[in-house]
Amino acid sequence: MHAIMLDITDAATIEAAADRIGDRFGRLDVLVNNAGISGSSGPTAPATADLDLVRRVFETNFFGVIAVTNAMLPLLSRSAAARIVNVSSGIGSLARMTDPEHYMSRLAGHAAYPPSKTALNALSVQYAKDLRERGILVNACTPGPCATDFTRHLGLPVTRTADDGAAIMVRLATLGADGPTGGFFDDDGVVPW
């Protein structure tokens, strides 16, 4: 295990991380875009949202994924079976958010975190299309409600451990060549968009 400091909103640290991985290993087999922030430090209800905060959430949860992925692509392209896993959220599912039968349809509206994950889902589909011919499989996943620093600060009920949440990431990171690409998954299978 090798730890590398990386701020996904800082181009210099991203470039430095790619250089270190390249120098040491010459290629990258798996990229898990896991870093994410909730924006719970300020108002994000659509009608009263702090626009700077919404931008910061998108900077990490969406633009940061593009920055890191593109910096790592030359290394991923040198792998025989590169996989990209984008850690999204069930809250990014428009289908769940609008299904009257699903509890998420009754959650309060937010302009930052849920749309940032919906955008990440859309981005995952576009990367999957772009990278399919190179044999790079790109999928989004949701870890479910896990007990982490993230949920501790939100005070939400959680039913899963961080290990539980990581299982779907490992599964998508180790897909065979005939595995899916451009999908959205949790432990139970396909998550509706």
Ligand SMILES: NC(=O)c1ccc[n+]([C@@H]2O[C@H](COP(=O)([O-])OP(=O)(O)OC[C@H]3O[C@@H](n4cnc5c(N)ncnc54)[C@H](OP(=O)(O)O)[C@@H]3O)[C@@H](O)[C@H]2O)c1
């Ligand atoms: N926990 C859940 O129930 C849940 C449910 C659905 C989806 N998710 C998603 O799962 C992912 C992981 O969440 P988590 O629960 O493990 O949250 P967490 O405990 O708050 O951890 C988030 C991680 O992201 C890192 N990070 C944030 N901004 C970063 C940046 N600019 N550059 C580099 N790293 C950055 C943080 O690093 P520092 O600590 O150094 O800031 C931290 O290690 C997130 O994308 C989240 O949206 C979580």
